[in-house]
Amino acid sequence: xxxxxxxxxxxxxxxxxxxxxxxxxxxxxxxxxxxxxxxxxxxxxxxxxxxxxxxxxxxxxxxxxxxxxxxxxxxxxxxxxxxxxxxxxxxxxxxxxxxxxxxxxxxxxxxxxxxxxxxxxxxxxxxxxxxxxxxxxxxxxxxxxxxxxxxxxxxxxxxxxxxxxxxxxxxxxxxxxxxxxxxxxxxxxxxxxxxxxxxxxxxxxxxxxxxxxxxxxxxxxxxxxxxxxxxxxxxxxxxxxxxxxxxxxxxxxxxxxxxxxxxxxxxxxxxxxxxxxxxxxxxxxxxxxxxxxxxxxxxxxxxxxxxxxxxxxxxxxxxxxxxxxxxxxxxxxxxxxxxxxxxxxxxxxxxx
Amino acid sequence: xxxxxxxxxxxxxxxxxxxxxxxxxxxxxxxxxxxxxxxxxxxxxxxxxxxxxxxxxxxxxxxxxxxxxxxxxxxxxxxxxxxxxxxxxxxxxxxxxxxxxxxxxxxxxxxxxxxxxxxxxxxxxxxxxxxxxxxxxxxxxxxxxxxxxxxxxxxxxxxxxxxxxxxxxxxxxxxxxxxxxxxxxxxxxxxxxxxxxxxxxxxxxxxxxxxxxxxxxxxxxxxxxxxxxxxxxxxxxxxxxxxxxxxxxxxxxxxxxxxxxxxxxxxxxxxxxxxxxxxxxxxxxxxxxxxxxxxxxxxxxxxxxxxxxxxxxxxxxxxxxxxxxxxxxxxxxxxxxxxxxxxxxxxxxxxxxxxxxxxxxxxxxxxxxxxxxxxxxxxxxxx
Numbered sequence: 001x002x003x004x005x006x007x008x009x010x011x012x013x014x015x016x017x018x019x020x021x022x023x024x025x026x027x028x029x030x031x032x033x034x035x036x037x038x039x040x041x042x043x044x045x046x047x048x049x050x051x052x053x054x055x056x057x058x059x060x061x062x063x064x065x066x067x068x069x070x071x072x073x074x075x076x077x078x079x080x081x082x083x084x085x086x087x088x089x090x091x092x093x094x095x096x097x098x099x100x101x102x103x104x105x106x107x108x109x110x111x112x113x114x115x116x117x118x119x120x121x122x123x124x125x126x127x128x129x130x131x132x133x134x135x136x137x138x139x140x141x142x143x144x145x146x147x148x149x150x151x152x153x154x155x156x157x158x159x160x161x162x163x164x165x166x167x168x169x170x171x172x173x174x175x176x177x178x179x180x181x182x183x184x185x186x187x188x189x190x191x192x193x194x195x196x197x198x199x200x201x202x203x204x205x206x207x208x209x210x211x212x213x214x215x216x217x218x219x220x221x222x223x224x225x226x227x228x229x230x231x232x233x234x235x236x237x238x239x240x241x242x243x244x245x246x247x248x249x250x251x252x253x254x255x256x257x258x259x260x261x262x263x264x265x266x267x268x269x270x271x272x273x274x275x276x277x278x279x280x281x282x283x284x285x286x287x288x289x290x291x292x293x294x295x296x297x298x299x300x301x302x303x304x305x306x307x308x309x310x311x312x313x314x315x316x317x318x319x320x321x322x323x324x325x326x327x328x329x330x331x332x333x334x335x336x337x338x339x340x341x342x343x344x345x346x347x348x349x350x351x352x
Numbered sequence: 353x354x355x356x357x358x359x360x361x362x363x364x365x366x367x368x369x370x371x372x373x374x375x376x377x378x379x380x381x382x383x384x385x386x387x388x389x390x391x392x393x394x395x396x397x398x399x400x401x402x403x404x405x406x407x408x409x410x411x412x413x414x415x416x417x418x419x420x421x422x423x424x425x426x427x428x429x430x431x432x433x434x435x436x437x438x439x440x441x442x443x444x445x446x447x448x449x450x451x452x453x454x455x456x457x458x459x460x461x462x463x464x465x466x467x468x469x470x471x472x473x474x475x476x477x478x479x480x481x482x483x484x485x486x487x488x489x490x491x492x493x494x495x496x497x498x499x500x501x502x503x504x505x506x507x508x509x510x511x512x513x514x515x516x517x518x519x520x521x522x523x524x525x526x527x528x529x530x531x532x533x534x535x536x537x538x539x540x541x542x543x544x545x546x547x548x549x550x551x552x553x554x555x556x557x558x559x560x561x562x563x564x565x566x567x568x569x570x571x572x573x574x575x576x577x578x579x580x581x582x583x584x585x586x587x588x589x590x591x592x593x594x595x596x597x598x599x600x601x602x603x604x605x606x607x608x609x610x611x612x613x614x615x616x617x618x619x620x621x622x623x624x625x626x627x628x629x630x631x632x633x634x635x636x637x638x639x640x641x642x643x644x645x646x647x648x649x650x651x652x653x654x655x656x657x658x659x660x661x662x663x664x665x666x667x668x669x670x671x672x673x674x675x676x677x678x679x680x681x682x683x684x685x686x687x688x689x690x691x692x693x694x695x696x697x698x699x700x701x702x703x704x705x706x707x708x709x710x711x712x713x714x715x716x717x718x719x720x721x722x723x724x725x726x727x728x729x730x731x732x733x734x735x
Contacts, residue, residue: 002458049590055437056416061409061478062439065720068592073723076605079590080445083410083417083437092434092449098456099356125416129377132415238433241421256430338420343433 006097007221007228008320008349010039010214016178016305019114020208024058027210028070028110035212036106040224043072046214047102049079050093052086052109054309056124059115067110078102085109086211086313087335087345093215094234103220110210111309118206125339127241139203141339142277143195145248150197152249155282157197161188163278164201164303171300176314178205178305201303202278209307211314229320229331229349233262236335236345243340254287254334254344261346268294269328272315274336276302283341284334298322312336316347323351356455358734360573360580361695363393363566369529369680372471373560378418379425382467385562385685386426389463393566394577397427400566401459406436406446406466407684408719413472426465438588440632440719442466443563443687444726447715448586450567451728455583460569467562468684475558475683487547490555490635492721494547496600497637501549503601506640506655508549512540513658514636515554515678521665522675524704529559529680554636554678561682563689570734581695581713585616585729593721600722602645609725610646613714617729622648622714626729628670628697628707629714630690634677639663642716643671646727665707673697673705687717691728698732 012034014020014027036043049071055063064081071077080096082088086109093105119137126132149155162185171180183201191199221228237253237260239246271294275281281296290296297303299318302311312335319331329351337343365388367373373381390396403426405419415421419435422428438445443466450464480486500506519535522528535553543552573580589605589612592598610622619625626648633639640654648669649657657663663671672678674693677686694713696702702710711732718725 002456054416055409055411061411062720064437065439065593065723068590068723071590073590073592074595076589076591076603076608078588080436080449080588081438083435088434092452095449095452095456095458098458099452122416124414125420127421128413128415128418131421236432237430238420238423238428240424240429242424245424253430338417342420342423 003098004230004232005218006094006215007230008213008316009216009221009225009228010035011212011317011320012038013176013211013314013317014209015176016207016209016307018178018206020112024110024112025066025069028067028108031210032070032106032108032212035214039214041104041214046104046106048093048096048105049077050089050107051081052084052089052309054083054111056121057111057113057308070108071106085309085311085335085337087316088236090213090313090316091234091236091345094231097215097217103217105215106212107215108210108212109310109313111307112208113206113308114208138339139195139198141243143198144243145340146197146279148248149279154249155279157189158185159282160202160278161185163281164188167297167300167303170298171304174299174304176305177300178207180300180304204276204302204306207305207307209305209310211310211317213313213317225324227324227326227351229323232348232350234347235260236343238343241342248340249283251283251287251341251344254284254346257344257346258288261348263332263346263348265289267291268330268332270295270298270319270322270331272299272301272318273297273334274302274312274315276306276336278303280341312345319349323349357457358570358573359451359454359583360568360570360576361565361583362568362573362576362580363389363395364692364696365389365392366527366563366689366692367561368527369559369561369682371529371557371559373469378413378469379422381469381560382422382465382562383425385564386463386465389564389566392578395566399461400431400463401461402432402453403428404434404436404446404450404462404464406442406688407468408439408442409478411473412475412478413469438719438724440683441687441717441724441726442719443685443689444691444715444717445588447565447688447691448588448726448728451583451586454567454569460572462567463564464567465562465564466685466688468682469560470558470682471560490547490550493635494550497635498549500601500637500641504652504655509537510640510655510658511549511554511636512537514639515540517664518672518676518678521673521705522679525674528675529557550635556634556677556681559680559682561680561685563685563692565692578701579699581698581730582734583728584731584735585613587612587727589725591723593723601641603722605723606645606718606725607647609727613727613729618735623669625712626714627710627712628673630674630693631671632677632687632690632717633672634681636678639671670707673707687726690717691715694730698730
């Protein structure tokens with residue numbers, strides 16, 4: 001059995017911005033420092049460091065090597081990197097902490113979407129033989145998914161707009177959000193399509209940003225944090241890549257990851273979901289069978305701020321924040337990778 | 353990191369590495385290694401609990417996170433899949449992340465795969481960070497190699513000797529990319545100078561290839577069809593690539609990584625207690641440099657081990673009997689190949705390049721500006 005006494009004890013994130021002044025390292029340095037300060041740790045005390053980022057976002061191979069600066073890698077550190085959202089870097093660190101010979105870990109995720117045109121970039125993430133040549137961008141793929149939901153009678157364009165309204169309203173209380181405010185469903189539905197049936201409000205903003213999280217185990221977590229956010233379970237599952245091979249209205253890998261993370265369907269005070277496009281929130285709610293009364297995406301979620309490669313780890317930080325400060329006792333964070341919810345991670349956290 | 357479940361390598365597969373594998377797609381290349389590893393373990397994709405995929409920069413093939421589309425070809429649906437990227441050391445790091453999944457008792461059977469299909473793109477461009485004025489990996493390492501030569505007083509022919517030895521070893525390895533039957537000191541010396549003091553034949557090739565390993569727990573290792581290799585130690589270390597006072601010839605991260613695996617494996621005298629080593633030597637001079645940089649040889653003694661033939665197949669401390677990175681370099685896979693070849697040696701399954709009686713093997717990979725290290729010790733019997 002995996003250890004269940006590993007907890008989030010510190011976190012920090014940058015505000016999500018359409019175009020951040022600093023480069024990725026400059027975003028990360030103060031963020032990592034703030035997370036370590038919250039945890040009361042000196043960087044030299046960190047047992048293991050793991051980062052998540054994407055070379056292609058930065059526009060240069062080995063881009064992550066520069067991010068080592070943020071970890072302060074001197075003297076040498078025990079460190080790894082995943083070409084994935086920072087949530088998977090947290091997973092690797094959680095695995096490493098299972099060994100018991102170290103009791104703290106630093107995790108961070110970062111990405112700047114501003115230097116490139118996402119519509120030109122992300123088609124290169126698709127199967128290079130059959131899909132990439134079509135040049136289908138993430139918004140077009142998400143529109144196919146939205147259309148499937150509507151055809152099945154599982155959602156309407158009004159449902160999508162309502163997700164956006166709730167997200168923007170919730171984001172009013174989130175100092176890191178990029179898109180916030182009061183919006184009217186009728187007004188949103190009067191807007192033109194970006195890709196039928198999706199309108200601008202159904203899309204995430206283009207964001208630059210970074211997030212850092214500090215983990216600690218057992219007594220060390222207790223000593224460093226009055227109320228650690230204990231990770232009761234974490235798991236991730238991938239699905240096939242070809243959209244034509246999947247039912248885009250479902251997310252069976254999310255269901256499976258939640259089950260393997262030990263989520264029993266019981267009450268949740270908070271859930272932070274990587275619903276990058278508004279229609280995905282309903283898919284994830286059904287996949288997780290979120291109980292009534294769960295506060296979903298109180299931060300505003302990815303529709304309010306979407307620093308790609310940090311978005312998933314931000315979800316974990318947002319849930320942990322609410323547990324650590326006592327607003328929540330039990331919460332679930334979800335991260336996603338690839339297009340159309342191909343790869344999903346679920347992290348279940350509790351205050352005791 | 354020996355505190356958890358024991359981990360055994362029970363399946364190993366690799367492709368026939370070539371300059372251009374245009375007989376296969378990327379999924380075809382990766383499956384070639386994966387299926388060989390599963391066959392070796394007498395398993396199928398259905399037996400795999402989780403996958404770990406490693407490769408060097410996505411720009412080498414021009415696909416963002418290609419493991420996402422490879423999920424279909426690797427039977428990964430419904431399973432966890434991690435993608436590791438730690439520069440040149442990535443194949444080693446990928447092996448280690450896979451071992452951690454077993455040692456932590458999270459999974460019982462893990463398939464770790466690393467690959468590169470360099471013919472799909474331009475590795476020199478990629479190594480230059482996709483920018484102009486690229487000097488190539490050799491250009492980055494040449495000044496440090498020169499510094500090693502100055503510091504140790506090594507004669508210039510040491511590099512040529514390593515280049516010949518590894519290519520002769522490769523003739524015994526049917527998977528090796530370079531099969532240079534006519535290799536000789538004269539040929540290396542007369543090959544064009546690329547990055548002084550590195551000549552063409554002292555440099556690694558650019559290869560298409562993949563490597564895969566099946567990792568299991570102790571029970572899985574005990575009941576394996578063929579002898580397992582036991583993962584006795586693993587360690588990673590990273591340091592900044594450039595700052596005043598850094599010693600890039602003998603990076604501290606490499607010293608600490610080596611000492612960590614020796615400690616975990618209970619090795620007091622690595623030169624005596626290790627039977628064979630598979631070390632990441634993309635340029636000939638890195639053999640003596642790592643022998644010293646990992647405290648297998650004392651200062652200035654690494655090149656003497658080469659000169660005395662100690663690192664040859666028949667020597668007392670054979671290095672890279674597979675032919676090493678100098679003979680096959682699918683970059684993302686090159687680090688895992690070191691771990692796989694070390695494991696083959698202690699399993700007694702290395703064929704023509706088997707070192708008789710190998711029981712303890714060292715595996716090492718490095719990357720970036722000689723700043724990322726991934727090392728392991730494999731044994732025929734668990735301690």
